[in-house]
Amino acid sequence: MEINRRLWLKNVGLGIAGIGMTNMNSFASPLPLVSENVFDNLEPQNNFITLRSNENPYGPSPLARKAFADNLTLSNRYNWEIATQLISNLAVKNNVKDENILLGAGSTEILDLVAKFAASQKGNYVIADPSYEYWTATLDSLGLKKIKVPLNADKKIDLQAMLKAVDKDTKLVYICNPNNPTGTICERNELVNFVNNVPPTAIVLIDEAYLEFTKxxxxxxxxxxxxxxxxxxxxxxxxxxxxxxxGYAIADTTLINNLANLQSNTNNSVSVLSKLAAIASLKDNKFVSDCSSQNEIARKYTIDELQKLNCECIPSNTNFIYFSLTNYKKDYFQKLKDNNIEGTRIYVEQGKWTRITVGTMQEMKQFIKALQ
Ligand SMILES: Cc1ncc(COP(=O)(O)O)c(C=O)c1O
Structure with a gap:
């Protein structure tokens, strides 16, 4: 319990310091299991709003919920065929071959496998600062030297500077596109130019966790x-x-095989139910586009209101907003705590830059009301 609590506090960061563990109950599914319209019934549950981890407040999609509900009884079997089916669907969706896909327990497992593979030889890795870093402890503990490259003045990943930082000892370059926590995106042609110039001795890991929020x-x-x-x-x-x-990786077959060799239960660290829900989700294009439009509306509202509160916001391509607390004169974290809202930490002291997840419109209205 002590260890769990310590890890939990570490991950949660300053944003919810002080909110009691009892509130964890509020993570219980707030939405009906099978619903025609997941955009109904959106009042925050238990008076507790979680805007920390960039989750989708509307999901799982109706088709995914149905897949979970209909297939519960399959859980007594390993059923490797379902992995094969999901891989085929993903290959078609991404216009690659089945052997170019590897499934993982979230993209975190994929990042972890890449970290282990890259760190099998001594050297360094290059990462923007700030960027998504929770997975990099593996690289650090396996002995790769971390080279951090500051973002440019627009809080975008500075691809030129990243390239300059790459040397003969670089084993891995990580590009989070769009970037977490800033929500900024690199132009595709600049990225293509970037990967063309990274030596083949370094793996380029492109994390597209939020790309579906963009075009x-x-x-x-x-x-x-x-x-x-x-x-x-x-x-x-x-x-x-x-x-x-x-989650999953897409890569050349040899690289996929190298990663698969580091995964004990290749393609099957994910439960049968989750795989079936993923298969169903891929068919629910309407849900994806509805989530994207709802997100855009709630994001615009939140940015407009934060600006009225003198908080500078970075234009976002994602379901979160990076903003500055420098000119916000009240105690932001106290306001969150008083209103049972879970945000996250300060990422960069200079400018007091923090991040907020875009929840439902109702949640964002409560967030803004709390700050006013
Ligand atoms: C950029 C980025 N990559 C990867 C992840 C990990 O996601 P998951 O392991 O749930 O797929 C996250 C989660 O917040 C993220 O923000």
């Missing part, structure tokens, strides 16, 4: 010409399956 095309098309690229994808964000833990 930009994935870099997965480059794997046939770039055997050193891994694209990490997840069902946790727009598909609303964060708790189901399902």
């Amino acid at each position: 930009q095309q994935s870099l997965s098309g480059l794997i046939s010409t770039h055997p050193n690229i891994v694209v990490a994808k997840t069902f946790s964000k727009i598909y609303g399956l964060a708790g189901a833990r399902i």
